[in-house]
Each structure stands twice: as structure tokens, then as C-alpha cells.
Amino acid sequence: xxxWVAPVAGYLAGGLLTxxxxxxxxxxxxxxxxxxxxxxxxxxxxxxRLAVRCYVEIWRGLPIIVTLFFIFFVLPVVGLRFDTFxxxxxxxxxxxxxxxxxxxxxxxxxxxxGQADAAAALGFPWHGRMRHVVFPQAVRRALPPLVGxxxxxxxxxxxxxxxxxxxLLQAAQRSIERLTLSSGVTHAVPILGAxxxxxxxxxLPLTSLSRRLERSLxxx
Amino acid sequence: xxxxxxxxxxxxxxLRGVRKSFGELEILKGVDLAVRRGEVVVIIGPSGGGKSxxxxxxxxxxxxxxxxxxxxxEDLTGPGVxxxxxxxxxxxxxxxxxxxxxxxxxxxxxxxxxxxxxxDRREAERQANDLLxxxxxxxxxxxxxxxxxxxxxxxxxxxxxxxxxxxxxxxxEVTSALDPELVSEVLDVMRDLARSGMTMLCVTHEMGFxxxxxxxxxxxxxxxxxxxxxxxxxLDDPRHPRTRQFLHKVLR
Ligand SMILES: Nc1ncnc2c1ncn2[C@@H]1O[C@H](COP(=O)(O)OP(=O)(O)OP(=O)(O)O)[C@@H](O)[C@H]1O
Ligand SMILES: [Mg+2]
Numbered sequence: 286x287x288x289w290v291a292p293v294a295g296y297l298a299g300g301l302l303t304x305x306x307x308x309x310x311x312x313x314x315x316x317x318x319x320x321x322x323x324x325x326x327x328x329x330x331x332x333x334r335l336a337v338r339c340y341v342e343i344w345r346g347l348p349i350i351v352t353l354f355f356i357f358f359v360l361p362v363v364g365l366r367f368d369t370f371x372x373x374x375x376x377x378x379x380x381x382x383x384x385x386x387x388x389x390x391x392x393x394x395x396x397x398x399g400q401a402d403a404a405a406a407l408g409f410p411w412h413g414r415m416r417h418v419v420f421p422q423a424v425r426r427a428l429p430p431l432v433g434x435x436x437x438x439x440x441x442x443x444x445x446x447x448x449x450x451x452x453l454l455q456a457a458q459r460s461i462e463r464l465t466l467s468s469g470v471t472h473a474v475p476i477l478g479a480x481x482x483x484x485x486x487x488x489l490p491l492t493s494l495s496r497r498l499e500r501s502l503x504x505x
Numbered sequence: 506x507x508x509x510x511x512x513x514x515x516x517x518x519x520l521r522g523v524r525k526s527f528g529e530l531e532i533l534k535g536v537d538l539a540v541r542r543g544e545v546v547v548i549i550g551p552s553g554g555g556k557s558x559x560x561x562x563x564x565x566x567x568x569x570x571x572x573x574x575x576x577x578x579e580d581l582t583g584p585g586v587x588x589x590x591x592x593x594x595x596x597x598x599x600x601x602x603x604x605x606x607x608x609x610x611x612x613x614x615x616x617x618x619x620x621x622x623x624x625d626r627r628e629a630e631r632q633a634n635d636l637l638x639x640x641x642x643x644x645x646x647x648x649x650x651x652x653x654x655x656x657x658x659x660x661x662x663x664x665x666x667x668x669x670x671x672x673x674x675x676x677x678e679v680t681s682a683l684d685p686e687l688v689s690e691v692l693d694v695m696r697d698l699a700r701s702g703m704t705m706l707c708v709t710h711e712m713g714f715x716x717x718x719x720x721x722x723x724x725x726x727x728x729x730x731x732x733x734x735x736x737x738x739x740l741d742d743p744r745h746p747r748t749r750q751f752l753h754k755v756l757r
Contacts, residue, residue: 403603408593
């Protein structure tokens with residue numbers, strides 16, 4: 286084994302940990318916050334819906350990279366300074382939670398109206414209809430697209446590299462640069478190959494889980 | 506219009522001058538209808554005439570635009586009425602069954618009595634089993650709705666509504682989504698119910714059922730009750746030209 290491999294591998298492993306931490310934080314916050322926001326989007330209150338709708342449209346509509354630049358380079362101008370990891374996490378959570386909110390809203394609204402009607406006719410108040418009849422069905426419908434979003438969020442963490450977070454991709458890039466400077470050989474192919482395999486290994490089980498969920502949903 | 510609401514406890518449902526619009530479109534244009542205890546009222550009429558809307562105005566699944574709705578003398582359109590409490594006394598069965606697909610047949614029946622009436626599981630399940638036997642589905646307690654035929658699903662839906670011990674039952678074309686050979690099993694349950702003295706308001710195209718079990722036949726057209734009377738009279742000798750035209754089409 287060539288001598289450059291061990292230190293690079295160690296460096297990449299550190300990057301991978303950062304990537305996983307960033308993904309974990311973004312996923313947890315996005316799913317929890319997004320579910321709450323999605324639930325607010327189906328509330329009868331118009332004012333609430335409007336406020337949440339604004340949040341969702343803004344952060345879902347912006348390219349994540351623009352949001353990241355904004356948080357990292359623009360907010361410090363008004364005195365809000367974040368370290369790179371926190372800035373990246375905030376950006377990913379804004380994007381993730383607004384997308385989760387849309388998935389949750391869509392799932393709730395895809396439950397046929399007859400279900401809420403039947404529950405109402407039995408005497409369930411609004412929250413009872415939601416809790417016992419609509420939400421349990423919405424959760425099943427929301428799961429496949431939610432897993433898809435989790436995969437997507439994991440992939441999007443690589444954007445954090447552009448504001449300097451030392452994630453897997455950034456670690457790879459720096460390794461390549463250093464090897465080029467020190468030995469004149471880039472070793473880009475094996476290093477980026479490793480990066481590719483790692484992302485693939487993380488995301489493949491999730492995409493296949495999403496497919497399985499979708500299939501089981503179709504079979505009812 | 507200012508007389509006191511049907512104080513006699515014999516009137517279960519009363520609609521007075523009920524109007525309903527969706528946006529600009531007025532669907533019900535002043536409906537007056539009183540249903541006595543134990544009476545079976547059958548509603549017929551052309552598609553889009555407002556039959557479903559009329560039924561949904563009885564338990565106020567659709568809020569009325571004008572007019573009043575009374576249940577056993579209580580004005581449901583008045584201020585401070587808790588509709589969720591009122592609806593427990595009004596059972597409703599839908600054309601599309603609307604069973605809860607994520608629950609077993611047993612849980613479909615016990616959900617509302619347990620959550621709303623506070624029945625304990627044992628008692629709720631005992632009542633559910635009794636009702637399922639009554640509609641001939643005792644062996645389906647643990648099945649999921651999607652495993653049942655349309656006729657079976659609709660009988661479960663009727664049993665589910667009966668779990669709340671309603672004082673009146675609303676049926677909205679409950680056999681229209683069924684294969685022809687499954688219609689009679691549902692009508693049998695409804696016949697049973699009618700004979701047991703249940704007050705019923707049924708929208709249907711089953712003229713045989715209307716003639717056999719209806720105490721009164723109501724023809725709804727253009728958002729009003731165009732004609733009503735004893736089923737045999739209306740069916741055999743309709744007065745209103747629109748009724749004649751409609752019956753001519755469906756009985757042909
Ligand atoms: N929620 C709604 N919003 C707007 N229009 C509605 C709504 N519900 C019903 N309508 C309209 O009201 C009219 C009457 O509908 P309704 O379902 O009461 O008729 P129906 O007599 O039950 O007809 P059918 O025999 O086809 O069931 C229709 O033109 C329908 O399009
Ligand atoms: Mg209808």
C-alpha cells in the first residue's frame with residue numbers, strides 16, 4: 286500500500302464523521318420541525334397557514350447553496366456570525382423542514398375527504414378526526430417521499446464544502462491538493478472514487494427502503 | 506316562522522326554509538321537511554338536484570346558508586350548539602362506505618364509542634360483536650376493510666354508525682356503488698333496521714325499497730321538494746310533471 290493512503294484515509298474518515306453529523310442534525314431537525322409546520326398548513330386558521338406558507342415557499346424555493354452563502358457571508362454583516370458547521374446545518378434545516386412540511390401537507394390532503402366526513406358524522410371534533418383517522422393514514426402516505434428527502438438531505442450536505450465545512454468532500458479535495466503540492470501526483474481518481482463509494486453505500490439502503498415502502502403502500 | 510320549534514318529541518328531524526349555496530350557486534332553495542319518530546322517508550330525484558347536500562345539511566356536515574335545522578326540538582343552527590355532540594345522535598352512511606382503512610372491522614366500530622363515549626374496550630367490543638352478528642358479519646371482526654366486498658363494507662359502515670345508538674339514520678345512496686348482486690344484502694339490513702323502528706332518511710334509486718319500506722317519498726328537484734306523499738301514490742300517480750318525467754326515466 287502506498288504511503289499516502291493511510292493519512293488520507295484518516296483525514297477522509299474525519300470528514301465522513303462531519304458529513305454524518307451534519308446529515309443527522311439536518312434530518313432530525315427537518316423531520317420534527319417540518320412535521321409540525323406541515324400540520325400547521327392544514328389547520329383551519331388562515332393566518333397560521335399564510336405565515337407557514339411564506340416560510341415554506343422561501344426556503345424551498347431558494348437553491349441551498351444560495352441560502353448557505355447568505356447565512357455565512359451576509360448575516361455576519363448584521364452581526365450574526367456562525368461557525369461553518371452551524372451555518373451549514375441551519376441552511377440544510379431550512380431547506381429540509383420546508384420540504385418535509387410540503388410532504389406532510391400533501392399526505393394529509395391526499396387522504397380522501399370522505400374519511401374526515403365519516404369521522405365528523407360519528408361526532409369526532411376536528412382534532413379527533415385528525416388524530417385518529419386522517420394522520421394515521423397520512424403517515425403511511427408520507428413515508429416513501431420522506432425517506433426520499435432524507436436521502437436528498439444526506440446528499441446535499443456535500444454543499445457545506447463550499448462554505449468551508451471540512452466534510453467528506455472537502456477532506457477529499459484538500460487531500461488531492463496537498464498530494465499534488467507535495468508529490469506532484471493528484472491521486473484524484475482513487476480518492477474521489479472512495480468518496481463516491483461512501484455516498485453510495487450510505488444512500489443505497491435508504492433508496493431501496495423508500496422503494497419497498499412505496500410498494501407495500503401500493504399493495505395496501 | 507317564529508313559532509316554537511317542534512316541541513312535540515315525535516318530530517326527530519325538522520328542516521325549516523333550509524337554503525344552501527356553494528359560492529354563487531344555490532343548491533337548496535328553501536327546503537321544509539319534518540321527520541317523525543320511526544318514520545322512513547325516502548328521497549329521490551335527478552342527479553345534481555341536491556339530495557346529498559340536503560342530507561349533509563341535516564347533521565350540518567355542510568353549514569346551511571339560511572334556515573333552521575332541528576333535532577328533537579333543538580335548533581342546531583342556533584348559537585352555542587356543540588355540533589360534535591349533536592352528531593352522535595345522527596348516524597350517517599355514505600355511498601363510498603368511508604370505512605377507516607387503517608383499522609380492522611372491530612376497531613372501525615369501537616373507535617368512536619371508546620374515544621367519544623368513554624366505553625371501555627370490553628364493553629365496546631361486546632356491542633360491536635352483537636351488531637356485526639346482526640348485519641351478518643360476525644366472522645369478519647378482525648378483517649381489514651379492503652379484504653371485504655362492497656356489500657360487506659357497507660354493512661360494516663351501517664354497524665359502525667349504529668354503535669353510537671343514533672336516534673336517526675341518514676343513508677346517502679348506500680347501494681349505488683355496489684355490484685347489482687350485492688345490493689340486496691345491504692337492503693336486507695336496512696329493512697331490518699326500518700322494522701325495528703329506526704327513524705330513517707334515505708336517498709336512494711331503489712324504488713322497490715321505497716315502495717316497500719318508505720312511509721313517505723320525497724321528490725327533490727332544482728333545490729326544492731317538488732312533490733311528496735305515500736310512496737305508492739307518488740310512484741303510481743305522480744302529480745308534478747318533473748316527477749313524472751324522472752320516474753319515467755328511472756322505471757323504464
Ligand atoms: N362542496 C361543494 N362545492 C361546490 N359545489 C358542490 C359541492 N357539493 C355539491 N356541489 C354541487 O351541488 C350540486 C348538488 O349536488 P348533490 O351532490 O347534492 O346532488 P345529488 O342530488 O346528491 O346528486 P347525485 O344523484 O349525483 O348524488 C351539484 O351541482 C354539485 O356539483
Ligand atoms: Mg348524491
